[in-house]
Amino acid sequence: MEDDTRQRLLDAAEALFAEHGFAETSLRAITTQARANLAAVHYHFGSKDELLHAVFARRLKMLNEERLARLTALETGGGPVTVETVLTAFIEPSLRLRRAGVQGERFTRLLGRAQIDASEALRDFLRDQYAPVLERFQQTLGRTLPQLQPGELRWRLYFALGVLSFTYAGARLPQMPFAARLVGDEEWLLRQLIQFLAVGLCAPPLEEGAEKTA
Amino acid sequence: MEDDTRQRLLDAAEALFAEHGFAETSLRAITTQARANLAAVHYHFGSKDELLHAVFARRLKMLNEERLARLTALETGGGPVTVETVLTAFIEPSLRLRRAGVQGERFTRLLGRAQIDASEALRDFLRDQYAPVLERFQQTLGRTLPQLQPGELRWRLYFALGVLSFTYAGARLPQMPFAARLVGDEEWLLRQLIQFLAVGLCAPPLEEGAEKTA
DNA sequence: GTCTATATAGCGATAGAC
């Protein structure tokens, strides 16, 4: 069992945090699902907070490295650098994670939740992980959409990441009569999503003057 | 104090739930901020869950009634029924709530969070409140955008509500170097938001065949 | 309606045997 226990704890925490939230999930629920002892969490991670941190660390580094690698390949590959291809470079790695199995789907769900839920400490950690990625994507998009003021581009990027987070979080709009989960056919949904975001980012500027820069 | 205590409890709960989340907020924190006794919550509401329910009930009914009234006025007023005007009919009432004071801003923040956070029981309540509103807006949008398959329209509406929830929740994208809060200038941001959503909803259909209807 | 006092339960965390 030894190190395998650590992985089972991460898997169980990932699933339960994604489903019920951090505060609502007890260490007892996690260790039960992981078939581990209650004390194992503190032996392997030190605290509940550090367990959550480890859940993110396990997957986030690779995810964002893949995003940057795809963007670099896009910019040096000689192909067309359009809003669609840049968005795809950002989104596809996370979609691959979802396709890789149920644990990947749970992680993206947790990641979406964290954008709204995250405590101050977790936000600091996520910021460190995301800052270089977002900055590079923003720069590239800025070159692709030179007609936009920086403040305008940043808000549109904010909206776009909002859609992505909301969708990955699997938010069930209580009012919608259809299942809002990403069931099957994620390829079709990805195309819908990318088009929705792309036309939003590419919309003509609204700025009349140039006073709004932040 | 009598009934005033009830209002102060609702105000404090609204603020703290919006800021820290439901599970993370204790009744002690709420009663302290409301300058009320701990037992007052159970006297006035019965339980913590029913307090949350009451926080939503206090504002949600009026909000959705105003949305429906605006949509009706739009459809019978003889003016142009465009995607932008329909979106405005949906969004403006919540924006008015935000402008009305800090409590309105807190409520919309809580409402945004709830779309991702909500427990099963709260989701049932929200569904009942939202179902008729969303259905009518979807019908109207369907007439304005007849080229879209129903499934396509529903997902685009889902994306749009995602952006709105995310923005109202005041999600601080940890990676963004700018303040992601809605500081001042909400008029400018509203125009940005509505344009982003409108062009996304109006994008040409992606459907090749007609097999995808749900 | 508001208060004090308390019941009851679950939480994260730790000590120490094995």
Add this chain to the structure above:
DNA sequence: GTCTATCGCTATATAGAC
């Protein structure tokens, strides 16, 4: 590394005086 047992704390909820 894994276990049992438990500490110390906080939570929601309630009973009963005023």
